[in-house]
Amino acid sequence: MDYYNLARGLHILAVIAWMAGMLFLPRLFAYDAEQNAKPEPLRGEMQALLRLWQTRLLRIIINPAMILAFVFGGWLLWLRSGDGADWSFAHQPWMVTKLVGVFLLAGWHGFLAGQRKKIAAGTSKYSGRFWRMTNEIPFILAIVMVLSVTLEWAF
Template identity: 85%
Template sequence: MNAYDLVRGLHILAVIAWMAGMLFLPRLYAYDAEQNAKPEPLKSEMQALLRTWQTRLLRIILNPAMILALIFGVWLFWLRSGQGADWSFAHQPWMITKLIGVVLLFGWHGFLAGQRKKIAAGTSKYSGRFWRMTNEIPFVLAIIMVLSVTTEWTLR
């Protein structure tokens, strides 16, 4: 086993955990938003439980997984370059596509984290329908990034 394969495996595991959290958190937000139509005793109890789950998911799974994915991703980038000797791959369309996807995922993660605070404060303006419609954003980005990296399409 070489270092690149080990780091790549760890990166994939971290990304799986990150993606799982990013696919589940909007679902919790949707359930939370839908509680507003329920009578008060049930609404308060369920929202308190959902908000605890949201916070724990973000702090215990999403944030650590994102940080590990970033660390292992940067490490892979460094190893792929031959420890800084050849950065030519960084200018290829497949890598640019991957990096754009990473930036978009970080943006979505930030948006989700910010919305958790607004939901907890009762100031979120988004409905359950919005959260269900946007739930697949991370997966669509993942499809694009994985296919760009695994096919390594280039300009010829």
Template identity: 80%
Template sequence: MNWYDLARGLHILAVIAWMAGMLFLPRLYAYDAEQNDKAEPLKSEMQTLLRLWQARLLRIIVNPAMILAFVFGFWLIHLDVQMRGAAFLAEPWMVTKLIGVFLLAGWHGFLAGERKKIAAGTSTKTGRFWRMTNEIPFVLAIIMVLSVTTEWTF
């Protein structure tokens, strides 16, 4: 069995799940924020449902997918170090990828923190904010995927 291909495939699947959740969660936050303009009791019912979806999305999909993406990513790094040595970790493409991972994990943490604020009713973010920032994970994904697939250098 080719362990590298298995690790790479599992990593890609985990990242797809992570990205799907990271792209959908801000949309749920936008819908939630926009409920503030609605009249009761419909507002409360919809916000309750949206907040349930937000919590479940984070707990069941986004958090486990991130953990698996990290696990399989570290496995890939381990296999790469065995094949090429550790020098590739300092290559510009890999540094760019790792910075992207750090930024995406930070955005994930921000989204998780905001979910708690939304649930408590203390979030000040608007639907417009969530719609404007919704594509951050995809922009980071473009940078990371192109860095890894091209292995560019100076």
């Protein structure tokens, strides 16, 4: 069996799920923030529903998908190294770029998870405009990471 292609396929599927959630969660935050301008009876019901969706999206899709992306990504690194024998590729500019992108995306994930708690507590300071403006951060990181890995560029 071709384990490298299996790991790569599973990694791509996990990343797709992770990215889908990471692109949708800020949109839910924007909708939630915009409810503050509405009168209480309407705002309370809609915010409760949005916050339920935020929690479920994070716990059921985004967190497990990130874990699987890391597991399958680690497996890919191990297979690429020849079962741990040659890690020279890890120092190449394309791989360093990919790993920095992964670190930044995981950091954004952590920021979003922390903000979900603040939104639930009613202490978030960010507006719907902020969430719309930052909504594409995961996609921009994905572009850089995918092109780095597929092109394996060097200086």
